[in-house]
Amino acid sequence: MILQVILAFVGTVAFSVLFGAPPRHFLYCGLTGAFGWWVYLVGMQLNGSQIVSTFAATFLLTALSRWFSTIRRTPTIVFLICGIFALVPGAAIYSTAYYLFAGQDFLVLQSGGLALKLAVSIALGISFAYALPSRLFGWKQSSRL
Amino acid sequence: MQQKELFDLVISLGETMLSNGGEIFRTNEMMEHAARQFGLHEFSVFTITNGILASVVVDGQLHSAQVRNVHLLPICLSRVEAMNTLSREIAMGLRTPEETLQRLEEIQKMGLAPxxxxxxxxxxxxxxxxxxxxxxxxxxxxxxxxxxxxxxxxxxxxxxxxxxxxxxxxxxxxxxxxxxxxxxxxxxxxxxxxxxxxxxxxxxxxxxxxxxxxxxxxxxxxxxxxxxxxxxxxxxxxxxxxxxxxxxxxxxxxxxx
Structure with missing residues (x-):
């Protein structure tokens, strides 16, 4: 598991270079990604549901990004986009499209449904964490960074 | 600057923010702050993923409207960060329109890693x-x-x-x-x-x-x-x-x- 978390860190930093994140934030982007993946792995061990674990991971990861954004004085989106990259349903989107062209209609529905459910749980996690009061993260007044 | 140039500047700010991966609410907020600080009246804007529609009253009598087609570029987070800082400075009244234009051109030159x-x-x-x-x-x-x-x-x-x-x-x-x-x-x-x-x-x-x-x-x-x-x-x-x-x-x- 430690190896997986380390690789999530490495992968997140690599993709934050591709997304053009400022180099001084690389460490924090990587930490966000590794933390999200760690929560996901723990969730998978506890209840085994991919949807619930993804939701929990995204919720905590977004809260962490908001906290980082106050201490690093940067919009949350910098940490958020890099951090959720390990969780986005890339594999499910790909298999949906692949099965569509391979003519395996039942599998299309299955993996397409999974991709959609994962995307919805990620988006819900982000929205819920954005709805937390900003004073929790150290802001004096309400502001949406 | 004339009001028409100011309007162009506000739209360009929004365009740069949106095309580099800024969210829609962030883009709208930036344009509204800038319009208020630069003295444009009755500014209203509608933003979608690849376009900006905005209207404003120019010189106190005529409505002026602009439609801008925004291309979806690869996400560039360092530009979004710089635009966000610029947006804050504009909202606090620290930047004149001329300085904003100059800073915008600098931001547009920022690139990805080699x-x-x-x-x-x-x-x-x-x-x-x-x-x-x-x-x-x-x-x-x-x-x-x-x-x-x-x-x-x-x-x-x-x-x-x-x-x-x-x-x-x-x-x-x-x-x-x-x-x-x-x-x-x-x-x-x-x-x-x-x-x-x-x-x-x-x-x-x-x-x-x-x-x-x-x-x-x-x-x-x-x-x-x-x-x-x-x-x-x-x-x-x-x-x-x-x-x-x-x-x-x-x-x-x-x-x-």
Whole structure:
């Protein structure tokens, strides 16, 4: 598991270079990604549901990004986009499209449904964490960074 | 500056923010702050994923409207960060329109990391994510090579020859799949699909799909639909590239993949 978390860190930093994140934030982007993946792995061990674990991971990861954004004085989106990259349903989107062209209609529905459910749980996690009061993260007044 | 130039400036601020990956609420907020600080009256704006519609009263009597078609560029977070800082400074009244224009031009010149570094990073990311989705170390290594060749093809060949999005996505995912197939038929790697999923990770529209659902939840239905269609089409192009190479390879080599 430690190896997986380390690789999530490495992968997140690599993709934050591709997304053009400022180099001084690389460490924090990587930490966000590794933390999200760690929560996901723990969730998978506890209840085994991919949807619930993804939701929990995204919720905590977004809260962490908001906290980082106050201490690093940067919009949350910098940490958020890099951090959720390990969780986005890339594999499910790909298999949906692949099965569509391979003519395996039942599998299309299955993996397409999974991709959609994962995307919805990620988006819900982000929205819920954005709805937390900003004073929790150290802001004096309400502001949406 | 005249009011028309100020209006142009405000729209350009929004355009830069939106096309580099800023969210819609962030873009709108920036334009509204700037319009208020620069003394434009009755400014109202409607933003979708790839366009900005805005109107304002110019010189106290005439409504002026602008429609701007915004191209979807690759996300560049350092520009978003710089634009966000600029937006704060404008809102606090620290920047005059002239300074804002100058700073905007500086921000538009900021770029991504040099290409060789990005190619290397695409490879490292592909390898790491191929391990995370369940590949072995050998799969991880092949995904590293295939991911770097995908990004190298995308940024060195497609940038000059195949500029359309359809062709560049299909061809670069085909290149990555070809690399994976060749290594697999020589006995390197254990699971072909894990290698392919890892190596096409730089292309797969995971972040656009998530952003699309976020737009729906924030009741920006039009923006969400545009992003959703874009994400589905991109996934389709990737699948065309991958599956045609796998089909041709099994025909030519007779290898059961």
């Amino acid at each position: 290409r060789p570094i990005r190619v290397l990073c695409a490879g490292i990311g592909s390898g790491a994510f191929s391990y995370l989705v369940g590949g072995s170390w050998a799969d991880c290594f092949v995904a590293f090579l295939a991911g770097s060749s995908l990004y190298a093809f995308l940024s060195y060949v497609c940038k000059y020859i195949f500029t359309s999005k359809i062709l560049s996505t299909i061809l670069s995912s085909a290149v990555a799949t070809l690399v994976c197939c060749v290594f697999f038929s020589f006995g390197t790697g254990t699971q072909l699909d894990m290698m392919i999923i890892g190596s096409i990770f730089p292309l797969v529209p995971g972040v656009p799909l998530t952003n699309s659902v976020r737009n729906f939840l924030e009741s920006d239905y039009l923006a969400g639909t545009i992003r959703l269609v874009d994400a589905l089409l991109t996934a389709g192009y990737i699948a065309v590239g991958v599956s045609s190479v796998m089909y041709l390879y099994s025909l030519l080599g007779g290898v059961a993949l």
